[in-house]
Amino acid sequence: MRIVILEDDLSQSEMLRWVLEAAGHKCHTFGNFKIFQTALYRESFDLIVLDWVLPDSSGPSVLQWVRETLQLKVPVLFITSKMDEENIVQALEAGADDYMMKPIRRNELVARVNALLRRAYPELTAPEVFEISGLEFHPKFTTVLRYGKRVVLTQKEFDLCLLFFRNLGKPLSRSHIQESVWSKDTDLPSRTLDTHVSRVRSKLALRPENGFRLTPVYGYGYKLEETNNPVAQSSQNASRLSDQ
Known part of the structure; x- marks a missing residue:
């Protein structure tokens, strides 16, 4: 921490x-x-x-x-x-x-x-499987399931999305994110972090209509928050039914 x-x-x-x-x-x-x-x-x-x-x-x-x-x-x-x-x-x-x-x-x-x-x-002391709104995080296997289907992520993408979900609703500075995912000694180009955030947003469909919003905080970093959008619940139910 x-x-x-x-x-x-x-x-x-x-x-x-x-x-x-x-x-x-x-x-x-x-x-x-x-x-x-x-x-x-x-x-x-x-x-x-x-x-x-x-x-x-x-x-x-x-x-x-x-x-x-x-x-x-x-x-x-x-x-x-x-x-x-x-x-x-x-x-x-x-x-x-x-x-x-x-x-x-x-x-x-x-x-x-x-x-x-x-x-x-x-x-942080939760069981090996961390679940939230249709997403299952399996840190031991570096795996994320979205409504039962595996989302293919790189190690850094997995670490990044787990960091965001473990800090849901909390603004995270760019330095905090870099330190947690890439270590503080890494000379990381700014664009690398932004690219990884974009990929995580896309792969996990972190959009308001799906119940989450991952947005930049100007001059600071990023913040992931739940939207509590009623449309999201309907979409989630429809997704589950289509998979049955």
């Missing part, structure tokens, strides 16, 4: 990053609120790790901005050296999902982050 860390202590920040990346996550670290704020305007993340004391703001103030600004609720883990109950209550009431006391215990950090991710994204 893609995690953003706001921590002004470089050694602490690097430790958090090292531990979470060793656990399989992708991390981006920032040392002050201003650059963190810019990043969240431009990028999408799955979880935020937030320090209480910052050089240009405070943890609760940053959290308030996050909750008021982001379109969707992203889980937030507070890290603090403040041990009194009043501050802990303040963090939770401001919208934090969990908190940890410094010094950070590495195994506990991984356990708490993974627990937050499981609660926020239950589809």
Whole structure:
């Protein structure tokens, strides 16, 4: 998963990053609120790790901005050296999902982050077959079935469509998509991502009349959402009948 860390202590920040990346996550670290704020305007993340004391703001103030600004609720883990109950209550009431006391215990950090991710994204711990509106995803076999018929996809196309459906309704930045599907170290031409999105849209018939809309978000990335179009249900029923 893609995690953003706001921590002004470089050694602490690097430790958090090292531990979470060793656990399989992708991390981006920032040392002050201003650059963190810019990043969240431009990028999408799955979880935020937030320090209480910052050089240009405070943890609760940053959290308030996050909750008021982001379109969707992203889980937030507070890290603090403040041990009194009043501050802990303040963090939770401001919208934090969990908190940890410094010094950070590495195994506990991984356990708490993974627990937050499981609660926020239950589809990640779903059975081997992930189903939604006539589509069946079989990650083990890199296979998608549409109303029982296999859709031929490349590995990257499969990874891309699974990413979109696991984040249904959530805008994903181009960097988020690239990092999740091609890895962050890949020098990927912009057109390559757009071409893959176009192929996925076509192969899975992701159109409003079929119940889904996959559209670009100007200057940001892409978003897949359900249209809840009553026409889609009629089309789905007709498709099932024609296959019988």
